[in-house]
Amino acid sequence: MPDGLWAYRVSADQSLLGGAVNDVGRMISWLRSTLALPSASAVTRQLLAVPTEPAPTVLPFLTGERAIGWRSDARATFGGVAAQTTAMQLYRGGLEGVVISYARVFEQLSTVAGAVQEVRVNGSQTLDNPGLLQMMADVLGRPVTPVGIKRSTLRGTALVALQVVAPDVERAGVVFDEAYEPGEVLRPYYEDARARWDRLYDEVVVGGAAGA
Template identity: 45%
Template sequence: MRPGRGRPGATLPDRLPAAAAGAAAGRGEALAPTGGRGVVRADLGRALPVDRRRLGGRLDRRTLGGDVGRVPRPGLRRSGQPPRGLWCNRVDEHSSILGGALNDVGRAVSWLEATLRLPPADELDAALAADPAPGLPVVLPWFSGERSTGWVGEARGVFHRVSAATTPVELYRATIEGVALSYVRILRELIAVTGQPREIVATGHVAATLPSLLQMVADAVGVPVVPLTLKRSTLRGTALSTLPFLAPDAEAAPAPKGEPFVPHPDRLNYYHRRMERFGILYDKVIAHAN
């Protein structure tokens, strides 16, 4: 579902399908609720077609735990409109899909692999899985424009505080951290509307091939990230949205899931500081210039 086709001025209806973040053809999207109350879905793909997502469920305004609450939560505007960093597409007169989108997820990984002289995959995986190290560059990973949350089409990637001593592995990790923080920006705005999730369900090609990205999101948000081991998960979303009409009394079959990526509490402050620096750099370089 393309964010540009949403209704920026639309108010939220009675029902809202809980939260997701996704990527297709190098892009990423975030939608709100999927798979039950208190569940956020993250779909991280690469070189996949963008399919229409219709995700069932009801808005849950309860706080469900986690550490995201330490971040200011502006909530809905008085007009009842969603946060400006998200898009809202109406499904019917009672429900809509609320979400956000990224341009560059798989594309960022492809660019890194094509541009940098990187070590073997096992060394990269070890570097991403290691405890975060202070002093990494801050990366705004928009190689082809920003969609959520600023909608700046002219935005381009920014590598801040790169020195002669910065290694390709450090650039790689810093960029993946930047992608994770881009998802966190969307999730914060979704959480302001839906309440804190108890888990984030991740799908897509990048989710399967770059599990350390899921760990980074879990560490930055303070909520477990659970990989969905189901191909073509968009079709499941379509089925969930039509199930109440075709078989109102039927229960949806549980989705197959892998082992969760549990957040490391000792990493939360690191990502909180990285998010602050990310925001300052964004305000000065991207927002101010546009």
């Protein structure tokens, strides 16, 4: 198992493998409350538009990093910020940092689980943020499907338990919203963003200055 992931042994032949990402909702809420952003509709339009220049590089670790580096001393870092950087560019950079954190977990999962069949997302911060979901599809290179129910983690736990206590009972269905499809036009943009993110991570977190 890759060092960046965790696994819960469910039974003799079944495990739940994954990675926990800190500060997704907290990072988005902090950016929204701290920056002088335009209206919600304007923010969505700008996130869905093709960017004309790179956003600042953001390590989104307000309270430390869990997967995949497991550095509790890591803190948020903003790189490439200039005098002309706007609040919207900072916000976009923060969301890119969150999605790249997901992508690192996704990559390690793929080395163990093989070809990923589906990417499903849930949670108020993601479902209420179309720009974030489109960004995730573009970065992962996979369709991203919102799950239209609450407490999706609890449902997954119930499904595991039902395999033992009620294996023959029909499971209730789940409502899915329309998937966000990845686009090719932004692939070079996100490849460059990922390269800058990795360099900053290596310098600040791996290099030992995370708590500075």
